[in-house]
Amino acid sequence: MTDDLSSSPNARIVQEIVESEIHAAVVAALDRDHDRMVSELIALTEIPAPPFAEEARARAYRDMLVQAGLKEVEIDAIGNVTGIRPGSGGGQKVIAISAHLDTVFPAGTNVTVRRDGDRLHAPGVGDNTRGLATILAYLRALDAAGVHTRSDILVLATVGEEGEGDLRGMRHFFSAGKYRDRVEALICLDGPTPAGTIVCGGTGSKRYKATFRGPGGHSFADFGIVNPMFAAAKTITELGRMALPSDPKTTCNPTVIGGGTSVNAIPSEVTLQVDLRSNSASALSELDAAFKTIVQASCHSENASRSTAKGEITAQLELIGDRPAGETAPGDLIDYARGAIAAFGEISSLGTFSTDANIAMSLGVPAITLTWGGTGGNAHTVEEWVDVERTSSVRGMTIGMTTLLAMTAVRRESA
Numbered sequence: 001m002t003d004d005l006s007s008s009p010n011a012r013i014v015q016e017i018v019e020s021e022i023h024a025a026v027v028a029a030l031d032r033d034h035d036r037m038v039s040e041l042i043a044l045t046e047i048p049a050p051p052f053a054e055e056a057r058a059r060a061y062r063d064m065l066v067q068a069g070l071k072e073v074e075i076d077a078i079g080n081v082t083g084i085r086p087g088s089g090g091g092q093k094v095i096a097i098s099a100h101l102d103t104v105f106p107a108g109t110n111v112t113v114r115r116d117g118d119r120l121h122a123p124g125v126g127d128n129t130r131g132l133a134t135i136l137a138y139l140r141a142l143d144a145a146g147v148h149t150r151s152d153i154l155v156l157a158t159v160g161e162e163g164e165g166d167l168r169g170m171r172h173f174f175s176a177g178k179y180r181d182r183v184e185a186l187i188c189l190d191g192p193t194p195a196g197t198i199v200c201g202g203t204g205s206k207r208y209k210a211t212f213r214g215p216g217g218h219s220f221a222d223f224g225i226v227n228p229m230f231a232a233a234k235t236i237t238e239l240g241r242m243a244l245p246s247d248p249k250t251t252c253n254p255t256v257i258g259g260g261t262s263v264n265a266i267p268s269e270v271t272l273q274v275d276l277r278s279n280s281a282s283a284l285s286e287l288d289a290a291f292k293t294i295v296q297a298s299c300h301s302e303n304a305s306r307s308t309a310k311g312e313i314t315a316q317l318e319l320i321g322d323r324p325a326g327e328t329a330p331g332d333l334i335d336y337a338r339g340a341i342a343a344f345g346e347i348s349s350l351g352t353f354s355t356d357a358n359i360a361m362s363l364g365v366p367a368i369t370l371t372w373g374g375t376g377g378n379a380h381t382v383e384e385w386v387d388v389e390r391t392s393s394v395r396g397m398t399i400g401m402t403t404l405l406a407m408t409a410v411r412r413e414s415a
């Protein structure tokens, strides 16, 4: 912990919580309950949750939240699962804790968990089924320790965090969900996030599918007419020449290309997918504008270079991904997380990634993403694993729990 933080009122709040009986009781409960957490992690991992098909896992999770005693448990219009652990404060504002339901793996992927000592191997076992299991363990530990919070705790399991899901669950939650105006702060558990990392910046991205069209023709007989493949290639070359800031990190990649029908035909259509990202909203919008200019210029250049007698090259852009950039300003949430990390002897560092928290950050709602506890690796591959060695797992879980306790202003039943 840095000096300026350790002397701050927020640091004292965390310190008091960490040294309290209530905290000891919660941590002891997490420890006692650890085997159950692992068995629920295995059970949830083995319910497939492919992109856009999270229903089966959502229903199972809904039932588990009911069993954990939450109120108002439901599946919302887009497929998110929500439930409330009421506090004593009258229930206007809520502190939300969330994990995403979806995995990156298509239907049919073998999701059977293989256990090898403390290691569990299966696609999705870490990212982000471990987050779902950790939240269930938190709820039981709060109950076992007789913890009452002032704020309501809202549990949120989202759909569509990964890839083309494009944060649709969280986007719906904050645009049309019934709790959208009631969230005071959001803690996402996702990972594997290193124990000391507080993700408080959200990398924004814009993803496009550009379709270049032209008249098409015979490769020999029609030679000399415009060719959409040249326009697409020009776009790729120009994107590669762009000077991009390294701070805020800003990136641009052509990623998928397709088109053409035959080796001896001038194509009539070529598609190109492009991934634009930045840690800064303004840098991302500048990059977005530059990309659109390059696409148009590439068409003009091709139309000026060859014959348009049979038709011109045009380009159509389809936005296939749109994640807002954002940042959580320094304040209680980050201070508490830093204090929670410091209490366990870890050095905290602030990070920027693309997670469900982006949506809240872009709306000015304080949001961070933390570890779900334990370690893991090979996320987004079928070789994915997590380590559930009890001591380090509980230590990691305690970081999110301590942050949650500080945010919700705890007191014990007997107090």
Ligand SMILES: [Zn+2]
Pocket: 100, 127, 128, 161, 190, 191
């Ligand atoms: Zn994830």
